[in-house]
Amino acid sequence: MNAPPAFESFLLYDGEKKIEIKKDTKVPNAAHFTVNKEDHTLGNILRAQLLKDPKVLFAGYKVAHPLEHKFVLRVQTTEDHSPKDAFTNAITDLMSEVSLLEERFKVAIRDKQQGIE
Amino acid sequence: MPYANQPTIQLTELTQDNIKFILEDTDLSTANSLRRVFIAEVPTMAIDWIQIEENSSVLHDEFISHRIGLIPLTSDNVVDQLKYSRDCDCIDFCESCAVELVLNVKCTGDGTRQVTTRDILSRNTKVVPVTSKDREMADDYSDQHDILIAKLRKGQSLKFKAFAKKGFGKEHAKWQCVSSVAFEYDPDNALRHTTYPKPEEWPKSEHSNLIDEEDKFEAEYEPHGKPNKFFFNIEAVGSLKPENIVLNGLAVLKKKLANLQYQAFQELNQDNLTLQ
Numbered sequence: 001m002n003a004p005p006a007f008e009s010f011l012l013y014d015g016e017k018k019i020e021i022k023k024d025t026k027v028p029n030a031a032h033f034t035v036n037k038e039d040h041t042l043g044n045i046l047r048a049q050l051l052k053d054p055k056v057l058f059a060g061y062k063v064a065h066p067l068e069h070k071f072v073l074r075v076q077t078t079e080d081h082s083p084k085d086a087f088t089n090a091i092t093d094l095m096s097e098v099s100l101l102e103e104r105f106k107v108a109i110r111d112k113q114q115g116i117e
Numbered sequence: 118m119p120y121a122n123q124p125t126i127q128l129t130e131l132t133q134d135n136i137k138f139i140l141e142d143t144d145l146s147t148a149n150s151l152r153r154v155f156i157a158e159v160p161t162m163a164i165d166w167i168q169i170e171e172n173s174s175v176l177h178d179e180f181i182s183h184r185i186g187l188i189p190l191t192s193d194n195v196v197d198q199l200k201y202s203r204d205c206d207c208i209d210f211c212e213s214c215a216v217e218l219v220l221n222v223k224c225t226g227d228g229t230r231q232v233t234t235r236d237i238l239s240r241n242t243k244v245v246p247v248t249s250k251d252r253e254m255a256d257d258y259s260d261q262h263d264i265l266i267a268k269l270r271k272g273q274s275l276k277f278k279a280f281a282k283k284g285f286g287k288e289h290a291k292w293q294c295v296s297s298v299a300f301e302y303d304p305d306n307a308l309r310h311t312t313y314p315k316p317e318e319w320p321k322s323e324h325s326n327l328i329d330e331e332d333k334f335e336a337e338y339e340p341h342g343k344p345n346k347f348f349f350n351i352e353a354v355g356s357l358k359p360e361n362i363v364l365n366g367l368a369v370l371k372k373k374l375a376n377l378q379y380q381a382f383q384e385l386n387q388d389n390l391t392l393q
Contacts, residue, residue, distance in 0.1 A: 006288045011203075018380035035377065041153045042373060048146035052120040084385055091378045093121035095371060097147065101124045101140075102367045108128040108138070109360050116131075 009069045010037050021084070030058065030076035031083035039063060043071040049090040055081040122147065136359035140347040145302065148347040152300045154366045157286040158373075161294045161356045162192040162199075162216065162244050164279045171276040174232075174267045181275070184266055186291045188234055189247040189356045190216075190281055196357075197365075202282045215280040216244040222276070224269035232275055233263035244281060247355035294357045299350035305336035308344065324348050 012018060016036055024030035035042065043061040050059035050073075058076035075083040124143035130136065140148055167182050174181070195216070205214035217240040224230035234246035248263045267275060286293035303310060304322035313319055316334035327333050353359045 019384050041150045044146045045150045095374045097121045098371045112128045
C-alpha cells in the first residue's frame, strides 16, 4: 500500500543533484560526498579504490537506510592532497579498470569462439 | 592509472545459456559490483503496457497481464538501439522506444485451447518470446517449451495489444536477464572468511585445489591473504546471450562511473569559490 514506485531507486527527483559535496569541519582535509540514487554497487567499489591511495587517510561509505536510495562517502586525505582529487582519481582508475576488463573479455570471447570453430 | 587493478579474465565455458569465467587480479568489491550489475542493471525488453480487448478466460485481466509481463523476450541487438520510454520525446510509444506485440486467440474446437507464447506476434521479428526464437531451425531437437499463458474452453477468447519496453532488473524482475549468477572465491577457505565448526562435513568445491587430498578439508590459514580469484557462472534467461550479458554489464558499470565523473566535475567547478 505504501510501496514507493520502483523507478525511485535510480531516477533523480526534479532538481535533485547526483552528487552533493560538503566539507567536514571536524578534521582538516575531509569531505562528505552524498551520491543520490545509487547503491552499494558504486559505493563499495569507490571506497575500496580510495583505500588503495596512500594519501587517503580515511575512506568509508554507508547507505544510511535501505529505503533511501543514496550513499554517503567520507574521505580524508593528507595535507598535500584533497578529498576531491582523491575522489576523481578513484573514478578515473575504476573506469580504466573496467575498460581494460572489457577489452580482455572481448579477446577471450573471440578466442573461445574461434576455438569452437 | 596510479592505483588501478589490471584484471585478467579466463573463459572456461560458453554455451547458449551459460557462461563460466574466472576473474583474477581485482578486488572483492569490483567482483561484487559486477555481480550486482549482472543481476539488476543490464537492460532487456519486456512487456510493460497492455490493452486487453477481449478476455473471456477463467483468469482475470490483471492476472494474465502479470503473466504476460514476465515472458522473456529476445533482446540481443535491439535493446542497445532502443531508448528508455521515459527518455523518448514521442507521445506514448514509437519505433525507437517500444516494440508492439499482439495476441488473438479464440477457442473454436471442443478441446481445451492452450494459449502459449507461440501465439504472440511481434511487429519486430528480432523481439519475440524466447521460446519462439529460431522456430524454423531444428524443430525436432529443440526442447524449447512454449510458455503457457492461459487455457481456453470452447467459445472463450483472449485478445490484447501490448508494448514491450526497455528496462532493467532493479525496476522489476521481469527485466532481469539472468536466472542466477553463481559467485565463488577462496574455495578452500584459506582466508577464513567463514568458520566451519567441522570442516570435514562440507563437500569440496569444484574449484578447490584440495580435491585429491583426502585428509585436508581446509587450506592453511593465510592471515595476510586477500580475495583475488573469483569464479563466476552466469545462467542466462534467454533474452540476452551470456556473452552479451557480461559485455553489457561492463558497459553499464562504465557508464555509471562516467556519469558520476561528469556530475562530480560539474559540482566541483560550481563551488570552486566556496569549497577549498
